[in-house]
Amino acid sequence: MKHPLEFLPPEARKPAFLLFLVFTILLFAIFRFLDVPLRTKAAPNGIVSFELAGTRERASEMLASWGGLNELGGLMLFQPARSYLAFGLGLDYLFMPVYAIALALAVLLASGRHTGRLGRVGTWVGWAALAAPFFDAVENYALLQLALGRIVAPWPGSAAFCASVKFALLAVGIVYALAAWLLPAKRFRREHLESSVS
Secondary structure, three states: OOOOOOOOOHHHHHHHHHHHHHHHHHHHHHHHHHHHHHOOOOOOOOHHHHHOOOOHHHHHHHHHHOOOEEEEOOEEEEOHHHHHHHHHHHHHHHHHHHHHHHHHHHHHHHHOOOOHHHHHHHHHHHHHHHHHHHHHHHHHHHHHHHHOOOOOOOHHHHHHHHHHHHHHHHHHHHHHHHHHHHOOOHHHHHHHHHHHHO
């Protein structure tokens, strides 16, 4: 099995990573702004609290703290805080492939510095990074149902489960990329020894 992005030429991998990293940081900054009105006593961590609510009761408390829905001319309109929530959920579908590709490229670059088991593990971690958005997409759909007032099973539990898996996959990718990048590159060490002997 190969890393999912291994088809990219080696010289294109670092520029592609930097490009997707910049977009990831920019979108993350927008999400930080959108999250400000969602940080309430019921949801101290904003959208993350909502993602991990897990129960109808906790989800209801958070939604209540963000205001309800107004009806105007037959249309249901979000209160300001919920408008930030709705916009953020929509924007997240753009964010998903961006952060996943950035992380998968980081894993590819880091694993390329190593031979043996550590390098091979990078293949699986790369696939895990690209799997995270699928759980994120299901999570967002469940959160949208809750935001629209459908606070019934299975939406709170589904959102919490998918969010937990997503965060776990991303954490594995980040830890691996950092560790594989910071650890001494085995191939460089071997080349140095060979040159010393000669």
